[in-house]
Amino acid sequence: MQKPIEIRPLKPKRNMIRQYCEECEEEATKEAVFDLENFVAVRRFCGRCVETAKVDFAEA
Numbered sequence: 155m156q157k158p159i160e161i162r163p164l165k166p167k168r169n170m171i172r173q174y175c176e177e178c179e180e181e182a183t184k185e186a187v188f189d190l191e192n193f194v195a196v197r198r199f200c201g202r203c204v205e206t207a208k209v210d211f212a213e214a
């Protein structure tokens with residue numbers, strides 16, 4: 155399991171489609187940055203799920 159190295163607010167943009175949390179049905183308001191050695195991945199979460207956000211990229 156990877157834990158995020160950085161969590162930052164998701165800036166809403168005009169004309170952008172609504173983005174949903176990866177863990178639940180809520181609208182995403184935060185994005186978590188994961189350092190995966192070879193590259194950096196960003197996943198979007200709502201304010202609640204981001205607190206425990208971790209992603210198992212080995213299974214992805």
Ligand SMILES: [Zn+2]
Nearest residue numbers: 175178200203
């Ligand atoms: Zn959520």
